[in-house]
């Protein structure tokens with residue numbers, strides 16, 4: 001069971017988490033738990049790391065340490081009064097490490113990907129100790145484990161590390177035996193390299209940690225506890241009448257999360273899928289609700305389109321040049337150069353004339369992508385590289401779209417009727433997803449129009 005940042009955000013939330021775990025423990029389940037940092041803490045750590053390296057004046061290291069200490073102490077006193085002193089001693093040691101490294105970073109004005117990962121993993125180091133103490137306070141034996149202790153071994157891709165296959169045996173041999181006696185509370189989001197260097201798994205990566213641990217221990221189910229009733233037809237912040245999807249396939253969940261449904265991390269499905277383990281998404285604040293179940297087959301909702309997603313932190317790059325037509329190797333040069341600069345490409349589309357290739361990249365990769373394409377341009381066959389930051393990606397997802405004629409017609413007619421201009425369209429041959437780019441100002445409108453067009457708010461079809 002994984003509990004996200006909002007689920008462990010304060011003492012009341014942690015008390016709920018403990019009562020959920022107590023219920024499942026007392027009904028005979030063996031549990032392994034993964035927790036995220038308390039909401040906002042990872043952001044706070046990112047900010048102080050940046051300030052430590054960039055600030056010419058004294059960065060607010062002390063203020064940050066004090067605020068982290070005060071927030072965690074208040075929660076600990078409420079949920080584990082019997083252990084406050086001992087756990088606070090451990091927390092103070094961690095905070096002292098944090099203070100020292102931030103001071104060193106400021107003095108050296110050097111923040112490496114390694115040291116950054118070490119810093120931003122502190123949120124989970126603190127929260128897991130508190131959740132574990134809160135369980136003990138309720139009479140449930142529990143131990144906290146950091147990612148390395150739990151056996152989560154990764155490559156050295158700091159900031160977005162990949163879990164290595166050998167983790168499976170390590171996790172199994174470390175976590176499973178513990179579960180006979182304790183409820184282990186694993187610090188999500190973090191792992192370590194073979195030499196013990198701390199890595200992180202990418203923002204919102206605790207879902208990935210949970211999937212990795214769940215798959216390694218051959219869990220019966222992997223439950224992701226969050227702050228909404230399940231995976232919904234769209235982000236409820238955009239579409240207030242979005243509906244919970246009771247059953248959804250692995251493929252659909254992967255596509256929805258890849259294209260912006262934050263409720264699950266895109267990498268969290270594959271480990272479960274490989275082992276056929278159902279992933280259940282449930283609401284910590286409404287545990288009685290059924291939630292969503294991600295499975296290989298879906299049973300209840302026969303609707304062709306399952307959900308509409310939206311991402312706004314992306315940019316569109318257009319590469320044009322008549323010389324690109326019929327010339328083998330152009331795509332290799334473009335994608336090879338982008339790959340060697342670690343640019344993640346989210347969508348690709350090529351006009352049939354071959355004189356144009358459009359790409360969508362994360363906003364944060366745009367500058368590096370443009371500079372990489374500048375080198376490719378020197379080859380002579382690209383005439384122009386233009387970009388637009390003011391766009392967003394919308395995706396329509398559903399396994400049933402494959403082989404159902406007329407879906408794209410409905411999508412584009414509905415958008416056209418609402419005067420929404422399409423700047424790029426992409427559909428993979430799996431037909432599980434039709435994604436397109438519109439101006440940022442049209443993004444939310446496009447989601448609403450399509451949510452209505454496919455009547456996603458209504459009752460599910462049995």
Ligand SMILES: Nc1ncnc2c1ncn2[C@@H]1O[C@H](COP(=O)(O)OP(=O)(O)O)[C@@H](O)[C@H]1O
Nearest residue numbers: 004005006226227230231232234235261262263
């Ligand atoms: N399709 C969707 N279904 C459910 N939630 C979604 C969807 N798209 C975006 N979200 C957002 O994801 C949020 C939960 O993800 P996140 O904030 O990362 O939770 P946690 O802190 O539990 O990891 C929800 O509050 C919701 O606003």
Ligand SMILES: N[C@@H](CC(=O)OP(=O)(O)O)C(=O)O
Nearest residue numbers: 004005036042203204205206
């Ligand atoms: N704390 C990390 C990892 C994480 O998964 O968080 P959350 O479960 O709150 O999305 C982050 O903020 O990115």
